Amino acid sequence: MSGGEQEMSSYYVGVDVGTGSVRAALVDQRGVLVAFADQPIKKWEPQFNHHEQSSEDIWAACCVVTKKVIQGMDINRIRGLGFDATCSLVVLDTHFCPLPVNNEGDSHRNVIMWLDHRAVNQVGRINKTKHSVLQYVGGVMSVEMQAPKLLWLKENLRETCWDKAGHFFDLPDFLSWKATGVTARSLCSLVCKWTYSADKGWDDSFWKMVGLEDLVADNYSKIGNQVLPPGAPLGSGLTPEAARELGLPPGIAVATSLIDAHAGGLGVIGADVRGHGLVCEGQPVTSRLAVICGTSSCHMGISKDPIFVPGVWGPYFSAMVPGFWLNEGGQSVTGKLIEHMVQGHAAFPELQAKASARCQSIYAYLNSHLDLIKKAQPVGFLTVDLHVWPDFHGNRSPLADLTLKGMVTGLKLSQDLDDLAILYLATVQAIAFGTRFIIEAMEAAGHSLSTLFLCGGLSKNPLFVQMHADITGMPVVLSQEVESVLVGAAILGACASGDFTSVQEAMSEMSKVGKVVFPRHEDKKYYDKKYQVFLKLVEHQKEYSAIMSGD
Numbered sequence: 001m002s003g004g005e006q007e008m009s010s011y012y013v014g015v016d017v018g019t020g021s022v023r024a025a026l027v028d029q030r031g032v033l034v035a036f037a038d039q040p041i042k043k044w045e046p047q048f049n050h051h052e053q054s055s056e057d058i059w060a061a062c063c064v065v066t067k068k069v070i071q072g073m074d075i076n077r078i079r080g081l082g083f084d085a086t087c088s089l090v091v092l093d094t095h096f097c098p099l100p101v102n103n104e105g106d107s108h109r110n111v112i113m114w115l116d117h118r119a120v121n122q123v124g125r126i127n128k129t130k131h132s133v134l135q136y137v138g139g140v141m142s143v144e145m146q147a148p149k150l151l152w153l154k155e156n157l158r159e160t161c162w163d164k165a166g167h168f169f170d171l172p173d174f175l176s177w178k179a180t181g182v183t184a185r186s187l188c189s190l191v192c193k194w195t196y197s198a199d200k201g202w203d204d205s206f207w208k209m210v211g212l213e214d215l216v217a218d219n220y221s222k223i224g225n226q227v228l229p230p231g232a233p234l235g236s237g238l239t240p241e242a243a244r245e246l247g248l249p250p251g252i253a254v255a256t257s258l259i260d261a262h263a264g265g266l267g268v269i270g271a272d273v274r275g276h277g278l279v280c281e282g283q284p285v286t287s288r289l290a291v292i293c294g295t296s297s298c299h300m301g302i303s304k305d306p307i308f309v310p311g312v313w314g315p316y317f318s319a320m321v322p323g324f325w326l327n328e329g330g331q332s333v334t335g336k337l338i339e340h341m342v343q344g345h346a347a348f349p350e351l352q353a354k355a356s357a358r359c360q361s362i363y364a365y366l367n368s369h370l371d372l373i374k375k376a377q378p379v380g381f382l383t384v385d386l387h388v389w390p391d392f393h394g395n396r397s398p399l400a401d402l403t404l405k406g407m408v409t410g411l412k413l414s415q416d417l418d419d420l421a422i423l424y425l426a427t428v429q430a431i432a433f434g435t436r437f438i439i440e441a442m443e444a445a446g447h448s449l450s451t452l453f454l455c456g457g458l459s460k461n462p463l464f465v466q467m468h469a470d471i472t473g474m475p476v477v478l479s480q481e482v483e484s485v486l487v488g489a490a491i492l493g494a495c496a497s498g499d500f501t502s503v504q505e506a507m508s509e510m511s512k513v514g515k516v517v518f519p520r521h522e523d524k525k526y527y528d529k530k531y532q533v534f535l536k537l538v539e540h541q542k543e544y545s546a547i548m549s550g551d
């Protein structure tokens with residue numbers, strides 16, 4: 001592209017609402033991030049397993065970051081806006097005002113976060129119905145989906161919330177409504193989290209069977225009766241009010257949104273891989289697994305025909321790449337688990353002090369510390385007698401068992417920095433073994449996978465990336481733009497603007513390979529042994545439970 005052409009380039013704004021922060025980027029037609037901003041968002045945990053946020057706080061953060069990324073820009077060259085967000089539940093009354101999702105009646109906290117596990121009892125009853133819609137969520141509905149949360153609200157906050165509610169939104173759809181005033185929902189959120197079927201629509205019998213018949217009665221107006229594919233333009237674009245708040249021109253195209261993991265998938269899975277020595281170069285796109293690793297990890301695999309993988313969500317039609325079925329494996333806490341293990345260790349204050357003295361992040365410090373103590377063997381071998389089972393927040397895939405707990409075996413009395421670093425390493429490895437476990441389940445059901453495409457905050461950690469390559473035996477592709485989830489959101493904005501004819505075209509133009517990390521095949525035997533131990537851990541945990549629940 002000549003300098004002149006560059007001058008004329010169009011731009012898109014992508015906004016990504018993660019669990020811990022909101023990020024925005026200004027992205028050009030080739031998928032290059034020209035500006036980035038982020039802003040933390042508030043989280044409340046009023047009780048164990050209750051996690052709440054505020055939709056007003058989230059929207060305010062969206063406005064802050066968007067204004068930052070367009071500073072100094074000719075805003076008339078911005079042609080589209082796309083949002084992605086976590087799949088949290090936003091509750092508003094009939095006048096679109098926030099309603100409390102808590103016993104305290106605090107209406108500021110009107111979002112039940114995706115990782116909230118308050119509806120354990122409700123999801124148990126939903127799963128007992130064995131309703132046919134459950135086939136499309138891996139056979140077992142997760143407590144993190146929306147139906148159990150809605151049932152919890154109905155059963156626990158009837159007067160203060162349920163009876164007053166006018167709108168229940170998935171967070172990505174709340175954001176597109178805020179921007180456009182259009183209440184249409186994304187096919188992505190409804191199919192993945194609300195049991196909607198791309199070809200059959202809502203299933204009345206499911207809602208009646210689980211005790212949420214009131215949602216059927218008014219033709220689903222509270223949860224969505226207009227459904228659009230991700231990337232489709234909404235209404236007349238950005239409203240004057242939202243334009244003022246975001247600092248963007250009114251009327252620019254706003255796209256139907258995606259859940260954050262799915263935006264990450266769009267941002268990485270369609271890249272042109274030629275010239276990188278990757279086996280997937282000669283294979284269909286269905287050989288690629290996008291792994292979006294943030295607070296949680298999501299494993300997104302696509303197929304031409306539906307594949308039913310027990311314990312893995314889906315198959316979902318057109319929920320990520322149009323025309324393809326999607327299976328979504330996941331680990332509910334990954335980034336959050338690493339933080340939990342590191343911050344809870346007695347040597348954490350020492351780690352913080354040493355890392356800040358070197359102006360390094362704690363993870364960069366830990367990675368270099370592991371290199372120092374590894375002696376002659378590869379770093380990964382430091383955990384020969386320390387093993388972790390990572391389900392501290394239950395197992396999402398492939399066991400779909402929220403009763404599972406975390407395990408660590410091989411603890412010693414030492415509490416020094418070496419000990420912390422090795423525990424951190426074993427945790428990172430356990431997360432990678434969890435990915436291998438999910439891949440094996442997907443392959444046993446019919447997927448044929450050869451290459452991982454990693455993105456999200458954890459993909460900035462070279463140890464995390466190398467362990468995923470070594471433990472799965474697959475090369476890991478990292479995108480040219482580290483913030484690939486934002487590229488996915490911008491792809492949506494670009495599609496809505498009409499600058500690309502399809503999501504596929506935008507994906508192939510805007511997502512680019514950066515770095516490839518190959519597995520160290522010489523270490524395979526060691527990791528195969530550790531994987532055997534990994535599988536034994538859960539087997540043993542189940543035995544312990546059986547002993548304790550027996551007479």
Ligand SMILES: Nc1ncnc2c1ncn2[C@@H]1O[C@H](COP(=O)(O)OP(=O)(O)O)[C@@H](O)[C@H]1O
Binds near residue numbers: 017019334338460
């Ligand atoms: N440079 C980095 N090195 C290591 N870990 C990182 C880095 N940046 C972010 N992370 C980790 O990634 C996780 C958050 O990822 P992110 O994609 O921002 O999450 P979310 O989308 O859930 O808000 C955190 O656990 C954080 O510690």
Ligand SMILES: O=C(CO)[C@H](O)[C@H](O)COP(=O)(O)O
Binds near residue numbers: 020085262296298
């Ligand atoms: O269920 C999910 C996607 O379907 C995600 O786990 C959820 O949206 C949270 O994402 P993140 O860990 O990036 O904050």
